[in-house]
Amino acid sequence: MGASYSTATCTICIETHCTSEFKAVTKKCKHPTTTCQTCVNRHIEAELNNKGNFEIPCLIDSCKQTMDYNDIENIARKEVMARYDRMLVNVALGGDPNFRWCKNTKCGSGQIHSSGHNEPIMRCEACGQKSCYTHDVLWHTDLTCSQYDEIIKKEEAATQDLLNRETKACPKCGIRITKNGGCNHMTCRISSCKYEFCWLCLADYNLIRKNGNQYHRKTCQHYA
The missing domain is CATH 3.30.40.10 (Zinc/RING finger domain, C3HC4 (zinc finger))
Known part of the structure; x- marks a missing residue:
């Protein structure tokens, strides 16, 4: 047995x-x-x-x-x-300021780039993907790091300009609000806020409703 x-x-x-x-x-x-x-x-x-x-x-x-x-x-x-x-090992290496993860989403590898900003082009030892050490993105082909910086600055300026032209911050909670036509009487979309204000001068519509249009700012077209 x-x-x-x-x-x-x-x-x-x-x-x-x-x-x-x-x-x-x-x-x-x-x-x-x-x-x-x-x-x-x-x-x-x-x-x-x-x-x-x-x-x-x-x-x-x-x-x-x-x-x-x-x-x-x-x-x-x-x-x-x-x-x-x-x-x-990756966690330990991640604490090194010269360490960068590979930007190939299918790779998952990383390495230390000891030459740093002086030689910003990194080539992954595992998959060969090229990336930028300085900006920590895929390598910006045909652009130096300085040229890439200029593009980023222009894009950020354009985004800020668009925000300034097309949106305004709610005077109460600060959330950015877009006006999609209609009158200038705005109500904040945040349920916990619901602040009412004039799109042109940001005056409090509760005061306007109670006391009249003299509570718009004097520079506002609705001031009377």
Whole structure:
């Protein structure tokens, strides 16, 4: 007859496994081990991939313990552990002021560009994508960094000019409001504000309604 072995049921997947599949999630856990290694691996992956969380909590809500590096290394599959190590390295490198992430959305790599602003063109060592170290964007082909700065300044000035011409700030809450035709009696669209004012002179329409058009500013066409 073959050797007998003991089994247990995982409280997460409700499947029966050999007891060797059950390991304490952390060395600090004081409760019985009730989750299989497969479920713990899925838990680690979910915390890393979905939450970007490096402090992996125990699956038992009442436990409140978190897994340290050795705990994860003791349980995680090879590919999960490799991803955890890569993420730790990226976090460490991310603290270096010369570090930049690759701008290729499909890459996910990053590197230190030690030559900095003196040589702003970066080429990703993983995928070859070129990016600008100075502006932290895809490389602006046919434009120097100074030329790119000028374009950005012009775009920002044009945007501000458009805001000044087409919108005004509510005198009460400050939210920008666009006038789409109609009369100059405006009501703020923010439900918690609903301030009423004159589009031309920003006068309070409650005072105008109560006291007449002399409460418009004297420079306003509605002043009387």
